Amino acid sequence: MAWTRNVLRVDLTNGTCKREPLNMEWAQQYLGQRGLATKYFVSEVDPKVDPLSPANKLIMTTGPLTGTPASTGGRYSVVTKGALTGAIACSNSGGYFGAELKFAGWDMIIFEGRSPKPVYLWLENGKAELRDAGHLWGKTVWQTEEIIKKAHQDPQVRVSSIGRAGENGVLYACIVNDLHRAAGRSGVGTVMGSKNLKAVAVRGTLGTSSVRDPKAFMAAAAAGKKVLADNAVTGQGLPTYGTQVLMNVINEMGALPTRNHRDVQFEEARKISAEAMHEKRPTDGKSHLVTNAACFGCTIACGRISKIDETHFSVVNKPEYWGASGGLEYEAAWALGAANGVGDLEALQFANLICNEDGFDPISFGATVGAAMELYELGIIKQEQIGMEAPFGSAKALCELAQMTARGEGFGKELGLGSARMCAKYGRPELSMSVKKQEFPAYDSRGIQGMGLTYATSNRGACHLRSYTVASEVFGIPVKTDPLVTDGKADLVKAFQDATAVFDSAGICVFTSFAWTLADVQPQIAAACEGDWSMEKLNEVGERIWNMERQFNLAAGFTAKDDDLPPRLKTEPAKTGPAKGLVNGIDKMKPEYYKTRGWDANGVPTQDTLKRLGL
């Protein structure tokens, strides 16, 4: 099996915890994690629910390979209706929390209602109880983890919690585990905060004894690990340079969104790149990067652990930030850096530490700062409103605004709304670089056309992790396609979306897909899980999950009009680089995509499509 077959239902309103059996019929149709938890969610929650009302639910979920020896088998996801987007949300995190949840014997935790007072959930194998978190409210993620571990006198306890951002209603608050891994996007932490749920702490010692055919599974897992080790990307590139190695590549290609997407190349990109992180600083002779790091069971180890320059203005007399900690990864470095024109690596690391410490998404935060800086430069927001000068490129403003957002102070409250609501408030909604109110990640869709369709059609709002066509359009994985054309992108996006849904439902990291195809994953799932798990079935499961999420969003009120890009990307051509003169061709790709998906002209799945997928 590989599923524990145990679901924990936590009624926060009444303070009860109840075990129920996993719906194995659904497990055969949706596999686990993203797919299976979303099936539970859409079956139980009104699509029109206010994300921050007690009627919304929040599910923490593992996959069948979570906690197994499959490489990267440590993932868990949070499924809810997103506070930022109002769309289906599924945020995926690594670290060690997911595996520990599995070791405690749980596939999934469903949180319902709202606690009358702050609580945290304590799980010790099959034991589950809600405990008072009054003393934790107002604490950061880092403080919360330390206090809980001390209280249980066990350093092996794994904690997933919200920081002050989740308490203060920052609409893109994260749920952070293991200090610097996060279910980061769409405001899942905001939903958790609205439920007065501060943290989940878990200790599991049951192991994962439920693999269907252990011998076959170990052979399949070992074969998969060999593929990852032998592959130059997953075996060498990612462990050595991390995702940050993309900074110079994407800049060279003219697809690095800069200064709120005004430009597509950042003149200081190299200063905030992976190569810069390896260099020794003149101030202390040490490199920014300390080491790489791996999540549970991962044989890639792409994570970055860095030390900030103790003499940098942001941390003078703040020794709590001087230790080695997570970052910088590419997305955070871009959003905090190029997106607002800041080329100060140490300032980016400081802002990143604040995002980790208080639990908010650096992508949405950084991009919202970029929008605010544009509003400032246009004279729409004044210095008195922000409390400081905030032109593009101001590292001081970035660092100060990160702290204000974490604390919910002053202009930080407005930044906490996200760029869509903030720009609308100031009468310039078109300056929000977002889809479905979620900010773009680090690829400009004028220079990488397929990413425009990826963003526009992503079920959770603009996101690169729903269909990473960059792999094909830039790196040639699995085949090289031309980033500057729209032809063939509808099929490419659909293929990436469906395959990614399977990876996200299995309990493994999507980064394995730089070396693995579904054909490498299939033997591991088939050996671990009961039932028929052929390639054909996995492809169908991916497509079913995508359409299920789509159906939820349509019922929530989204329409084809929401599958669109901001006018800047459709009317303002790239100024430099290979894409000079180009805008994104979303209007050409979208109808092709709908047709490829088996949807009608309004983006609604046809009855034939729904019937074929058993929806």
Add this chain to the structure above:
Amino acid sequence: MKVTFKLFAMLQDYLPAEAKKDNSLTLDLAEETTVLQVIERFALPPKSCHLVLIDGNFVPPAERASRQLREGETLAIWPPIAGG
């Protein structure tokens, strides 16, 4: 002719020390020098020359022996990498 030459990630070790801080070097090349000739001049392992861009545009492996560089162009090369 003058051409800007950039090497990144593990390939930056093939640059002269003074060029590493910018990952960039200006080359003075004879007319009609090809991409492959530059790769060979710097003794770059062919397998490591995964992503080859001229002014940001991809040069497929099959064209590297025939693609001649032109005055003012930028040739940038990466080993196999990815991210997200």
